[in-house]
């Protein structure tokens with residue numbers, strides 16, 4: 001069964017002056033898929049991700065998770081669903097600056113379960129090691145580098161063993177090298193835990209490494225490309241016309257290194 005199904009999702013912001021951010025989006029994301037959402041600034045990517053994350057309700061339309069109609073539920077039920085099933089990674093990681101790495105990673109667990117027992121602390125430590133910030137276990141977040149903070153945010157997104165991770169520009173603030181390693185880490189998590197990923201990105205390198213690329217234009221799905229049957233060069237060429245980061249001269253950039 002498909003994990004996530006969107007049906008006729010419309011989102012209109014405002015009343016007096018209204019903006020139609022999504023114009024009837026239908027989308028099915030099977031469990032374990034590693035998908036990118038791309039598109040021009042203002043096309044509706046974050047709006048779509050917020051609805052997928054039940055952080056915002058659509059104006060019209062339905063979303064089902066394993067057949068369950070989510071937006072029919074109360075806000076409290078949605079919050080419960082969110083903390084038990086979804087993980088979030090944002091461009092700005094929203095760590096608590098005065099908390100150390102371990103405390104930040106344990107936070108979603110504490111919100112969900114009240115207190116962290118020994119098993120939870122062990123799990124948090126394992127995740128922190130896995131994302132490569134073990135040596136910063138007891139450093140406060142505001143003393144970490146941007147890349148380290150993003151890794152802590154990734155470990156935090158995993159603490160409640162989410163089925164789905166939603167990421168909005170997870171490498172938006174990182175240099176190329178750190179961005180590559182975060183990209184590798186997300187893919188490794190997808191493979192190891194079979195976690196579904198939906199990643200909003202402007203980075204064509206990230207999009208090219210996904211199983212599927214969904215392009216949004218002006219609130220609608222313009223293209224829905226399965227990359228699994230394409231070679232790396234074909235994928236790269238397919239993504240050339242879309243509004244990921246482009247070379248200034250508009251020529252097709254060289255394919256990324258294998």
Ligand SMILES: Nc1ncnc2c1ncn2[C@@H]1O[C@H](COP(=O)(O)OP(=O)(O)OP(=O)(O)O)[C@@H](O)[C@H]1O
Pocket residue numbers: 013014019020021039040041042043044045046047048
């Ligand atoms: N809270 C809001 N109130 C009113 N309009 C909004 C709100 N959030 C987004 N919009 C509008 O909805 C449209 C889609 O915005 P959205 O943030 O989803 O774009 P995006 O594709 O994520 O862009 P970017 O790549 O710049 O992050 C835009 O026209 C935006 O101005």
Ligand SMILES: [Mg+2]
Pocket residue numbers: 045046047
């Ligand atoms: Mg956005």
